[in-house]
Amino acid sequence: MIPELGHFSLILALIAAMIQGILPLAGTAFGVRSWINVARPAVFANALFCLIAFLCLGWSFYVSDFSVINVANNSNSMLPWFYRLSATWGSHEGSILLWTLLLALWGLAIALFSRRLPDEVMARVIGVMGLISVGLTLFMLLTSDPFIRLFPAAHEGRDLNPLLQDPGMVFHPPLLYMGYVGMVVPFAFAVAALLGGRLDAAWARWTRPWTSVAWIFLTLGIALGSWWAYYELGWGGWWFWDPVENASFMPWLTATALLHSLAVTEKRGSFKIWTVLLALITFSLSLLGTFLVRSGVLTSVHAFATDPQRGLFILALLVLVIGGSLLLFAWRAPKVGTGGSFELFSREAMLLVNNVLLVVAMAAVLLGTLYPLFIDALNAGKISVGPPYFDSVFGPIMIPVILLMGVGPLVRWKDANVTDLVKRVAWCFIAALVCGAAIPLALGWHTWTFIGLSLAFWVLFTFIESLREGIRNFKGNFFGKLFKLSRAWWGMSIAHLGVGVFIVGAAMVMTYALERDVTMTPGHDVSVGEYVFKFNDVKTGIRGPNFLADEGQFTVYKNDKEVAQLSPQKRKYFSSEMPMTEAAISSSITGDLYVSMGAQTAEGAWVVRVYDKPFVTWIWWGCLIMSLGALIAILDRRYRARSRRAKQA
Numbered sequence: 001m002i003p004e005l006g007h008f009s010l011i012l013a014l015i016a017a018m019i020q021g022i023l024p025l026a027g028t029a030f031g032v033r034s035w036i037n038v039a040r041p042a043v044f045a046n047a048l049f050c051l052i053a054f055l056c057l058g059w060s061f062y063v064s065d066f067s068v069i070n071v072a073n074n075s076n077s078m079l080p081w082f083y084r085l086s087a088t089w090g091s092h093e094g095s096i097l098l099w100t101l102l103l104a105l106w107g108l109a110i111a112l113f114s115r116r117l118p119d120e121v122m123a124r125v126i127g128v129m130g131l132i133s134v135g136l137t138l139f140m141l142l143t144s145d146p147f148i149r150l151f152p153a154a155h156e157g158r159d160l161n162p163l164l165q166d167p168g169m170v171f172h173p174p175l176l177y178m179g180y181v182g183m184v185v186p187f188a189f190a191v192a193a194l195l196g197g198r199l200d201a202a203w204a205r206w207t208r209p210w211t212s213v214a215w216i217f218l219t220l221g222i223a224l225g226s227w228w229a230y231y232e233l234g235w236g237g238w239w240f241w242d243p244v245e246n247a248s249f250m251p252w253l254t255a256t257a258l259l260h261s262l263a264v265t266e267k268r269g270s271f272k273i274w275t276v277l278l279a280l281i282t283f284s285l286s287l288l289g290t291f292l293v294r295s296g297v298l299t300s301v302h303a304f305a306t307d308p309q310r311g312l313f314i315l316a317l318l319v320l321v322i323g324g325s326l327l328l329f330a331w332r333a334p335k336v337g338t339g340g341s342f343e344l345f346s347r348e349a350m351l352l353v354n355n356v357l358l359v360v361a362m363a364a365v366l367l368g369t370l371y372p373l374f375i376d377a378l379n380a381g382k383i384s385v386g387p388p389y390f391d392s393v394f395g396p397i398m399i400p401v402i403l404l405m406g407v408g409p410l411v412r413w414k415d416a417n418v419t420d421l422v423k424r425v426a427w428c429f430i431a432a433l434v435c436g437a438a439i440p441l442a443l444g445w446h447t448w449t450f451i452g453l454s455l456a457f458w459v460l461f462t463f464i465e466s467l468r469e470g471i472r473n474f475k476g477n478f479f480g481k482l483f484k485l486s487r488a489w490w491g492m493s494i495a496h497l498g499v500g501v502f503i504v505g506a507a508m509v510m511t512y513a514l515e516r517d518v519t520m521t522p523g524h525d526v527s528v529g530e531y532v533f534k535f536n537d538v539k540t541g542i543r544g545p546n547f548l549a550d551e552g553q554f555t556v557y558k559n560d561k562e563v564a565q566l567s568p569q570k571r572k573y574f575s576s577e578m579p580m581t582e583a584a585i586s587s588s589i590t591g592d593l594y595v596s597m598g599a600q601t602a603e604g605a606w607v608v609r610v611y612d613k614p615f616v617t618w619i620w621w622g623c624l625i626m627s628l629g630a631l632i633a634i635l636d637r638r639y640r641a642r643s644r645r646a647k648q649a
Helices: 002-030 039-062 068-072 081-089 091-114 121-143 167-182 184-196 200-233 242-268 272-294 310-334 345-379 386-411 420-445 447-471 478-484 485-511 619-635 645-649
Strands: 514-521 525-528 531-543 547-558 561-566 569-573 578-584 584-588 591-600 604-612
Touching: 002 039, 002 091, 002 121, 002 184, 039 068, 039 081, 039 121, 039 547, 068 200, 081 091, 081 167, 081 561, 091 121, 091 184, 091 485, 091 514, 091 619, 121 184, 121 272, 121 447, 167 184, 167 447, 184 272, 184 310, 200 242, 200 272, 200 345, 200 547, 200 619, 242 272, 242 345, 345 386, 386 420, 386 447, 386 514, 386 645, 447 478, 447 485, 485 619, 525 569, 525 604, 531 591, 531 604, 547 584, 547 591, 561 584, 561 591, 561 604, 569 591
Parallel strands: none
Antiparallel strands: 514 604, 525 531, 531 547, 547 561, 547 569, 569 578, 584 591, 591 604
């Protein structure tokens, strides 16, 4: 009965989405007030029915209803309850339902928390989101119904992929999808602006907080996925340039450019067309990622579906959304205007160059991701584009981005003095080079480490200079001056510092990480840099809820002093007999000590992999700091105060 209720709720959600997508847009086009007023009730109904459907699927997983094919294929009665619930979005069908639910909830959030929006703008935004919801709900009902029954019901389920039986599965997909799907909001605002012919500071002010929220979720989702892969796969890597990793990273790059472009449009009235185009591109890349994951065109640990029918449906939706929005852009953009003018050397010019470089970086990643697919589609052979390409192309593009990130806040709007700027940042540049060279000279020279650390110190020192400049005109003591700076300024600065922290972690771990792959028996030890890893013992037959594990006991010493106890596991799951490695990690501010166990040899020894990962945790702390900065920026007074301009809008 519950699965049938879920299926019926999806049908009702489709009807509500059709009303949400058609009537409000028609009402704004023909001036019918009653149709415009339908927007909020329709999006509420759509969100309610999607939520009911999702809860029905979640309940089916929770009670292990193996009469539902989706549950039988992706769960097991021995699976802990929280993994049974996370298995709700661990399948293709469930993840699409989550996608649709979050899309409806984003629309509901707009309706509830943007009440100062003019009714016509609100109707257009919600209407655009409704049309996209129609496409996704139809896709689900026609090709990916999560409630299809299995007759007779299975006695037991196949189990969730052991790789997904991890706390990361509980949080990573919802966070990532919140960011992915959230990019529909600036897309909808952009389409609404093109339809209404209104692209001004008020439009940017409406759009910017929502874009920031989606960007925060996307950042946290990518970071959590990176951390999950780092400790779960046993390779000690934090980024593999996997095609689906790239699919989430590309909209992050353009969303970052969009945030900066919105700032210019809001404050100076410039970049109007550029801002709209970035909004369209960002959501288009989110849809492209959905296509890559679910079409079967690539092989990845993230890929769900291989059904060509599903791939063709998503491709049609992709072409319709992207093609339609770009045609609308080509038609309406010339009538909108480009906005205010600015000099060649100004903050606007700096931000423009920054945005162009971010788009170029995205294009480089896109080329490396799709080129093998094109070659394969043309029957011209199979090629692989891996980390060497991405590292050599992406890295150099980001160097000027970081340089501009440091100097941009110090440049005046519209027109700036080059000589004055050089005088102010000269000490930052020299100090960054000196500090950046100190560590490589002490630990062993690596050019890329020197460049990376110099860029990180450049971000720090330009922040100090920007802070000095910001408080110069305020009266009072030092701490009093700090509180007088706007939250927008603090948010920007903290986010930039987060980038610097990230760079330190990436630069240090990529060049100074040490690893050893050895075969060991209890009682033996292995040296890795300054550390000695002693293999003490193996505990066998450790029983988990749905697995048996062998657990190694390791003690780590530094200068004959114990610094860590590590207990990696080799697990075998009952349902699949699939062996899994559970790494053991000791983390500190200066890095990680990492041990993973491989297979046992015929002689009874164990294949062991040990790592010393200096400053690797700074990668994820940097992402958290970036997200914190964006959150602080959202809390700026102008987004909460009921300003006169907002009332007039």
